[in-house]
Amino acid sequence: MxxxxxxxxxxxxxxxxxxxxxxxxxxxxxxxxxxxxxxxxxxxxxxxxxxxxTGDLSARALYPELRLGKGLARTRTDWDTALDHATSVFARTIAEHGPDSVAFYISGQLLTEDYYAFNKLARALVGTNNIDSNSRLCMSSAVVGYKRSLGADAPPCSYEDLESSDCVMIVGSNIAYAHPVLFRRLEEAKSRRPQMKVIVIDPRRTDTCDLADLHLAILPGTDVALFHGILHLLLWENRVDRDFIEAHTQGLTELKQLVHDYTPSMVAQLCGISIEQLQQCAEWVGTTPSFLSLWCMGLNQSTAGSAKNSALINLHLATGQIGRPGAGPFSLTGQPNAMGGRETGSLSNLLPGHREAANADHRAEVAAYWGVEQLPASTGLTAIELFEQVRSGKIKALWIACTNPAQSMPDQNAVRAALQNCPFVVLQEAFRTTETAAFADLLLPAASWGEKDGLVTNSERRISHVRQAIVAPGEARPDWAITVDFAQRLEKHLRPGQPSLFAFETPTQLFDEYKQMTRGRDLDLSGISHGLIDRIGPQQWPFPTNASAGTARLYGDGVFPTANGRAQFVAEPFRAAKEQRDAQFPLTLITGRLRDQWHGMSRTGTAAQLFGHVGEAVLSLHPQDLRQHDLQPGDLVSLKSRRGEVIVPVSSDDNVRPGQAFLPMHWGDRFLKGGVNSLTLPAFDPMSKQPELKHSGVRLEPVQLPWRLFALIEGDVQQHFETLRTLCEPFSYVSLSLAGRERPALLIRAASASAADPSLLREIDQCLGLHEGTVLAYDDPRRSIGKRVRIDNGRITAIRLAGETLAQHWLQNLWLEGRTDEELRRWLLAPLSTPPGHGATSIASNQTLCNCKNVSQSAVCAGIARGLDLLGLKEQLGCGTQCGSCVPEIKRLLVATARPVAVTS
Missing domain, CATH: 3.30.200.210 (Phosphorylase Kinase; domain 1)
Known part of the structure; x- marks a missing residue:
């Protein structure tokens, strides 16, 4: 080989x-x-x-597919037919309804060259600012925060600052799950310098909190009040840098008047913390030599996201903690190239090179560079607004690239209705299995990771080269190539006889044209090229022509890219989240991340071993709320908001406060009937237009779904996925996931109020392969209970339990271990279904604690029982030795099972 x-x-x-x-x-x-x-x-x-x-070909979009009418099936076509059809529809729509009747919704997972091609297509050729990115859902509040406070969308820090800071404040980010490699760096830094202070601000106790010297479990949405309360104390105790403030900032007088009212007692009560915690936090921020803040979606995904960002940056300006090692406000980007998208202008309000679409001079500069008469002046639609106008019929043709709005957008019932009603939806996507694919009239297969070439920018402004290793499968093409091909065809309709704006044959040509638009600006990339990065490695911008190295930190000279060179204190009062708890919706739903899944699971959802740690969507509730609702762990409930509902099992979790509930964000309708975002609300920040995905009012309602189904089939998972998902549609609760490593399998859990029709069970059995071969079977029609287990070559390959599913974990363990035993036959033929050792075999014992080394929780617990400490577990089992994400959980198990040591005199 x-x-x-x-x-x-x-x-x-x-x-x-x-x-x-x-x-x-x-x-x-x-x-x-x-x-x-x-x-x-x-x-x-x-x-x-x-x-x-994650490169499962059976999940990939391999060929163009076209639907010639709503309600019809898509059929395979060729690229010329596909793009000619798209060109005809877009050209006709623009001619009849104007350029703002079409829109583009793109992604932070695109490469910089892809982004640039889309921007030039929308603004220079089509003549619309209706181009927005899913970065609107994750980073737009950080963009506004940086621009209002510091003058430009430019995180001033480097990853090195994690290792040199004396006080690190982590706000609204479970960095241990969301950015694990950075968490490892921080963890190692603290082990070397134990005097480093780590503050975590998060309503929920996460794995990140295990590193914290101080955890402020504030009430959701109260961040602005907290930051104003900290600043109140800094000013009161004279722990501010008055020389820095005088020389480099403006606006403190107005802010001082505002924060005067944010007294410790008021802030403590509002945030749900103690005065002592607030004072300790302010003391560390104000007295340690260097102060670094890290934040992510907990700040950004809010109707007050821009205010939260600026209120946090205010603390850095007040203390002069910016522009030097270990200090500064550092937003952590959610997607691999959300930063590159912001650089190229891929939000509806931006233009390439950190320019503004609303600025006439900026529009003129870009139009002149592109060689067009003018750029559109009308305001472009942001993500929420865009889908609202798709739903109302104003947007008649929508081009979606590399993103999955039928999973990721809030208020999914409205979004899916919009996609269903849109006359023409194009989806440019690597995976045909996403929720959005069902709505696509035209599916264009895109090359994926490892199959394309281009540049990306990470959280610390570092540009890296994404290199192609293999040829894309089937007829999949790089995103930039698809976009350029379409643009060249559309030009013949919109600019007949004129020179092409899209004479690009390589991604390098796209980048080389784009980078000149940054020359002399705050993000100057003019010295960057694909070849330079290949020679000297990834570099941080700004990197102007003739530079020999990138720029590690910004604003070290105290000069900011504002009109007068000064940073701006921003004074905005605390405003509560849109949906507060009330009698109708008495719980606050918080959404967040899992350790081993990413975003909408388009890619990670194809890798069975990434379901080992968490295999289904589970609602976490405080034990007090479980008791109040008379619930036991594992019970199914209907979780309802003002927009929709999902049925999920519950778990007891004292890491959430009473009155709160936590549900991971990743589960879309493909894996959980309805999907998590059928609950979330589309209310957005007035400045950033970023929606409040983190904070929704919900209530629990009991459900009576006594008839249960559990099924497992190994083999080609994707081949069975859609068929079984469709067959299970009649059930009230449906959850699909994957399991296994060497032998991946599809798992289905479902429930309904009454027994399924026997004909439906026969269809499910046929799909599972339980209608032929060596199948152990038992049926009790009186109780509507049925059991099927297929045995091939002495091991289980398929399972179907109907009526009740007490044996699912025991059978899943037998399948994982690749064995059968006499107990299986005795259990299967018994009139009662209680499995051997029921109660001892649980979800937890199936759980993979360390995915890297395939170490289960039961194996770790057994090692602890033998007296192994963390080092011993690492040495004997290998857990925690690769990515380290499992270490916080292992430490908790060690604490939970610690035995008291006898002390003798």
Missing amino acids: NRQITASTCCYCGVGCGVLIEHDGERILGVSGDPAHPANFGKLCSKGSTLHL
């Missing part, structure tokens, strides 16, 4: 880890961290280290 190694960049979060792709020119065989990449120095998280397992 011709094994090769190609250095590239991970396609998940904004850390921007370097990866080494092992391949044979046709298939990706393995992935490891790149020791030479300055973002990760060889480390990878559980998601990055399993990238090679």
